[in-house]
Amino acid sequence: MSAAKTTLNIAMIGQGFMGRAHSNAFHQVGHFFDSPFELRRKVICGRNRESLQAMASRWGWDETATDWQAVVERKDIDVVDVATPNNLHAPVALAAAKAGKILLCEKPLAMSVEEAERMAEAARKVPNVVWFNYRRVPAIALAKRLMEEGRLGQVYHYRAVYLQSWGPERAGVWRFKRSEAGSGAMGDLLSHSIDLALMLNGEISELSAMLQTFAPPTRDVDDAVLLLARFSNGSIGSFEATRYAIGRKNYNQFEIHGSKGMLRFNLEDLNRLEFYDCGDQQAVQGGHQVLVTGPGHPYVDRYWPPGHIIGYEHTFTSTLADFLEALAKKQPFHANFDDALQVQRVLEAVESSSADGRWVRLGKGTTRGRSEE
Numbered sequence: 001m002s003a004a005k006t007t008l009n010i011a012m013i014g015q016g017f018m019g020r021a022h023s024n025a026f027h028q029v030g031h032f033f034d035s036p037f038e039l040r041r042k043v044i045c046g047r048n049r050e051s052l053q054a055m056a057s058r059w060g061w062d063e064t065a066t067d068w069q070a071v072v073e074r075k076d077i078d079v080v081d082v083a084t085p086n087n088l089h090a091p092v093a094l095a096a097a098k099a100g101k102i103l104l105c106e107k108p109l110a111m112s113v114e115e116a117e118r119m120a121e122a123a124r125k126v127p128n129v130v131w132f133n134y135r136r137v138p139a140i141a142l143a144k145r146l147m148e149e150g151r152l153g154q155v156y157h158y159r160a161v162y163l164q165s166w167g168p169e170r171a172g173v174w175r176f177k178r179s180e181a182g183s184g185a186m187g188d189l190l191s192h193s194i195d196l197a198l199m200l201n202g203e204i205s206e207l208s209a210m211l212q213t214f215a216p217p218t219r220d221v222d223d224a225v226l227l228l229a230r231f232s233n234g235s236i237g238s239f240e241a242t243r244y245a246i247g248r249k250n251y252n253q254f255e256i257h258g259s260k261g262m263l264r265f266n267l268e269d270l271n272r273l274e275f276y277d278c279g280d281q282q283a284v285q286g287g288h289q290v291l292v293t294g295p296g297h298p299y300v301d302r303y304w305p306p307g308h309i310i311g312y313e314h315t316f317t318s319t320l321a322d323f324l325e326a327l328a329k330k331q332p333f334h335a336n337f338d339d340a341l342q343v344q345r346v347l348e349a350v351e352s353s354s355a356d357g358r359w360v361r362l363g364k365g366t367t368r369g370r371s372e373e
């Protein structure tokens, strides 16, 4: 007979896009992974009572609420998941940490470095996660493994773009308001690329950046960002993130060139990793399109047989599964609030470089992904 699992009662604040992605992960994780915990979708909290009720029934939440302050204080809640616009991450996470709750929070972590520092400090007292879900794309986890094995040799170039095209069409939503979003394409898209870069290629030592808003004064956040960076390992990087890349949907791509080979990934083809290995016989050298669906690939053995592809939603489920395992074993988990603070430091440097037209140095250790320690 198997031992009884500990139940964790979850309160999720936010019922939008990420509310659905997280609800799905809470629901699915126990189906695919041997989760040591029983997750109970206890309370979903939002603002619109009617749609909240429909969402609760659809996704199996026991209760609905509209007052997040009351929810995070509840004694019967073990986990608080923050899936709100960015300006609410800090108040909700700080209150939840104070109440001793396990903390899950969306990215970008905060509206500023100062806010992120306070959040990271509070979160060090409780188990915590930031939903940098792309770390758990199997192809990206494989890229990390190959880099750790030294298969790229000395890295020369790190090149990342995150291209979306919905900027001109949408107005009025919180994502275009500085008071609610903090920034535009920078916090929304570049934050993902920077998190992956810090995880895969280590610390950024200095950068020069340019932010652009194409449609002032209707919006007061950046629509696009360009950035040049030096990494502490001697490689150089370039990044571009934009909501104005007409023709691109969710083109989150990186390409890494080293002395022994090249890796390339694009989220729009997320089951594949391209790997060029200089060790191959010269006659057959070329970029191999590795279909990262097993055998021997990260995460995918928990889902379907080799070649039976997975999708966007699995990245959230795998993130949650890793976190629950770490929680049970009392082991560290990444990405956590400290990792997200490092990303926030880069974003702040981007803003200040763009404003001053100068290169900005980042202090040693300030942007090292914790996973590398």
Ligand SMILES: NC(=O)c1ccc[n+]([C@@H]2O[C@H](COP(=O)([O-])OP(=O)(O)OC[C@H]3O[C@@H](n4cnc5c(N)ncnc54)[C@H](O)[C@@H]3O)[C@@H](O)[C@H]2O)c1
Binding pocket: 013, 014, 015, 016, 017, 018, 019, 045, 046, 047, 048, 066, 068, 083, 084, 085, 086, 088, 106, 107, 108, 131, 132, 133, 188
């Ligand atoms: N990890 C990722 O890949 C990813 C993708 C998209 C969004 N995000 C992040 O997730 C967060 C939410 O984004 P989204 O796309 O789900 O936004 P959304 O607009 O779809 O949903 C936001 C939700 O927050 C709720 N909300 C706002 N104020 C509230 C309040 N005072 N109390 C309770 N609920 C409140 C709204 O009702 C809404 O349900 C953002 O921080 C965003 O950057 C992350």
